[in-house]
Amino acid sequence: xxxxxxxxxxxxxxxxxxxxxxxxxxxxxxxxxxxxxxxxxxxxxxxxxxxxxxxxxxxxxxxxxxxxxxxxxxxxxxxxxxxxxxxxxxxxxxxxxxxxxxxxxxxxxxxxxxxxxxxxxxxxxxxxxxxxxxxxxxxxxxxxxxxxxxxxxxxxxxxxx
Amino acid sequence: xxxxxxxxxxxxxxxxxxxxxxxxxxxxxxxxxxxxxxxxxxxxxxxxxxxxxxxxxxxxxxxxxxxxxxxxxxxxxxxxxxxxxxxxxxxxxxxxxxxxxxxxxxxxxxxxxxxxxxxxxxxxxxxxxxxxxxxxxxxxxxxxxxxxxxxxxxxxxxxxx
Numbered sequence: 001x002x003x004x005x006x007x008x009x010x011x012x013x014x015x016x017x018x019x020x021x022x023x024x025x026x027x028x029x030x031x032x033x034x035x036x037x038x039x040x041x042x043x044x045x046x047x048x049x050x051x052x053x054x055x056x057x058x059x060x061x062x063x064x065x066x067x068x069x070x071x072x073x074x075x076x077x078x079x080x081x082x083x084x085x086x087x088x089x090x091x092x093x094x095x096x097x098x099x100x101x102x103x104x105x106x107x108x109x110x111x112x113x114x115x116x117x118x119x120x121x122x123x124x125x126x127x128x129x130x131x132x133x134x135x136x137x138x139x140x141x142x143x144x145x146x147x148x149x150x151x152x153x154x155x156x157x158x159x160x161x
Numbered sequence: 162x163x164x165x166x167x168x169x170x171x172x173x174x175x176x177x178x179x180x181x182x183x184x185x186x187x188x189x190x191x192x193x194x195x196x197x198x199x200x201x202x203x204x205x206x207x208x209x210x211x212x213x214x215x216x217x218x219x220x221x222x223x224x225x226x227x228x229x230x231x232x233x234x235x236x237x238x239x240x241x242x243x244x245x246x247x248x249x250x251x252x253x254x255x256x257x258x259x260x261x262x263x264x265x266x267x268x269x270x271x272x273x274x275x276x277x278x279x280x281x282x283x284x285x286x287x288x289x290x291x292x293x294x295x296x297x298x299x300x301x302x303x304x305x306x307x308x309x310x311x312x313x314x315x316x317x318x319x320x321x322x
Contacts, residue, residue: 021236033237035276040239049210051234070234073212075182075246076194077311078201085236103317106309110318115196115311120304136313140306143281148267150238150276152297156264157271 002059004097006104009054009066014041016063017054020087028122052084055104057097064092067101074116081109083119098131106135120145163220165258167265170215170227175202177224178217181248189283213245216265218258225253228262235277242270244280259292267296281306 009017018038025033044051057065065088072082083105088098109117121128121139129139148156170178179199186194205212218226226249233243244266249259270278282289282300290300309317 025237030237035237036235036239044234044240051232051240068234068236071212072233072243073205073229073231073245074197075229076186076191076196078197079205079212082233084234106314107318109309110314114314117309117314119307121307123303123305132307135309135317137307137309140308142284143306144284145301145304145306146280146282146293146298147301148270148278148296148298153267153271153275153278156296157268 002092002095004057004059004064004092004095004100006055006057006100009045009056011042011046013056013063013066014038014045017041017056017066017068020063020066020089021085023089024085024087053108055101057088057101059092059097064089065097065101067105069105069117072118074118077115079112080114080116080118081105081112083117086119102131102135163253163256165218165220165225165253165256165261167216167218167261170206170217172203172207174217174224174227175199175206178202178215178227178229181224181227181250182246184250185246185248214269216262218249218262220253220258225250226258226262228266230266230278233279235279238276240273241275241277241279242266242273244278247280263292263296 015038018041022034025031045054052068052070054066054068056063066085067083068085069081069083072080074080086098086102088101106117121132132139176199179202183195186192206215213229213231215227215229217224227246228244229246230242230244233241235241247259247263267278282293293300
């Protein structure tokens with residue numbers, strides 16, 4: 001087990017963070033899904049207001065993992081944290097890095113007095129599901145994610161059905 | 162068909178909006194799920210920064226529907242809109258009010274140059290699914306919502322697994 005540290009993102013991390021995002025997209029069988037670039041990440045992380053928070057795991061001067069999250073508002077529970085991505089590069093998995101990142105997010109949510117952390121998982125990603133179950137996370141079998149993409153936003157923005 | 166108008170929320174709408182949120186929770190078979198109150202909604206809608214945007218449908222001086230939404234950040238597509246709730250009170254359904262609210266949100270996303278609007282639907286809510294399919298929305302069968310609740314946030318914030 002090698003030593004790593006968890007710390008907030010700085011601008012110099014952005015290209016490595018984008019690399020992790022692309023690595024996850026390949027793992028999730030969507031290699032061409034990543035349309036954002038470093039400028040989008042810069043605006044998102046360091047704009048005023050920022051669009052998200054990001055913690056990175058650093059090991060031997062390299063960014064080997066990250067947790068990217070932001071606030072949402074539940075009309076049942078109030079302000080919550082949404083964990084958009086939790087990624088550890090393949091070479092450094094199973095060393096407690098994902099666990100440290102996840103628990104750092106949990107800690108922030110608790111310190112902010114929030115009632116919920118939420119995220120999504122692919123139903124075939126057994127290792128992720130097993131990991132989340134250790135924290136007594138609830139996996140909802142009956143909710144489905146729905147998305148309207150840019151093409152249909154354009155189509156229906158000006159043409160009422 | 163009676164005339165209605167779509168407009169941004171004002172403070173005087175909050176108690177009726179909370180009533181709609183509670184009505185939806187009953188419909189979704191979770192009557193006790195709503196833990197927020199009018200103060201939480203006031204802070205969320207009118208705080209600086211606000212936690213969400215809300216459009217309401219007004220008919221005969223009554224709030225009969227609402228769409229509550231906020232920004233998220235997708236590491237694939239960049240800034241997006243999440244539609245947290247789209248509600249029309251039972252008495253006034255099937256009159257185009259939900260459609261007008263939904264299309265107003267779509268229009269805002271398009272005008273902001275966003276690439277995605279996202280939301281969730283219960284897999285048994287056939288009428289909602291049929292409605293969303295008219296807009297070519299994609300329903301993802303393999304993603305699952307996961308949540309860590311307040312009790313487990315407290316438990317794991319200070320006790321590493």
